[in-house]
Amino acid sequence: MAGTTVFGFRRSVYVRIARLALEEKGAAYDLVEIDPFAPGGPPADYLKRHPFGRIPAFEHDGFRLYEAGAITRYVDEVFPGPALRPADARERARVDQIISMLDRYAYRTMVWDVAVERMRGNPPDQAKIAAALTRAETCLGAIEALMGAEPWLAGPAPSLADLYAAPMIAYFRRTPEGAALLARHARFAHWWEAIDARPSMAATRFPAEQTA
Secondary structure (H helix, E strand, C coil): CCCEEEECCCCCHHHHHHHHHHHHHCCCCEEECCCCCCCCCCCHHHHHCCCCCCCCEEEECCEEEECHHHHHHHHHHHCCCCCCCCCCHHHHHHHHHHHHHHHHHHHHHHHHHHHHHHHCCCCCCHHHHHHHHHHHHHHHHHHHHHCCCCCECCECCCCHHHHHHHHHHHHHCCCHHHHHHHHCCHHHHHHHHHHHCCHHHHHCCCHHHHHC
């Protein structure tokens, strides 16, 4: 398959991360919708692309990858356009640190335990949300403390750290609890205004954002 293709559905945080990297590079790509939560799971032939049946998967001129971390780093190294990881080793380590924090501590807390819990349509588990908000507070505070004087999460220019955080915050802030917590972190709130205004974000809106 020639060209560049991302496999996964639009509302996925990690599919959006991969797409944001391509958009920031100005790269053309196709999106093939794959729903890992469909009855029976993803199509059987998709397991040839991702043996664990997760999303996203990726193909570029016949070269296949899965796992968002591998995809975004490959995109940054191979595609022309602005660098998404700093040249300086310490700044690059900071980007990787923030990404690790988002993966390990923020994603499930903000997206699944707060946003998805609110969106399920059933009465939400208030105890679950309350516990998640305590962890979310720690996540936001820890990342905010690393920002220094720069406008972006890890330096003077947008990086993969920002692209990882943006889809998670996009879901989190749509809940009343998330919006209230973000309002108490002024620097994070200013960061959100800046990242949300980028064309890459407009090009990758979640369906819920597009209909709001």
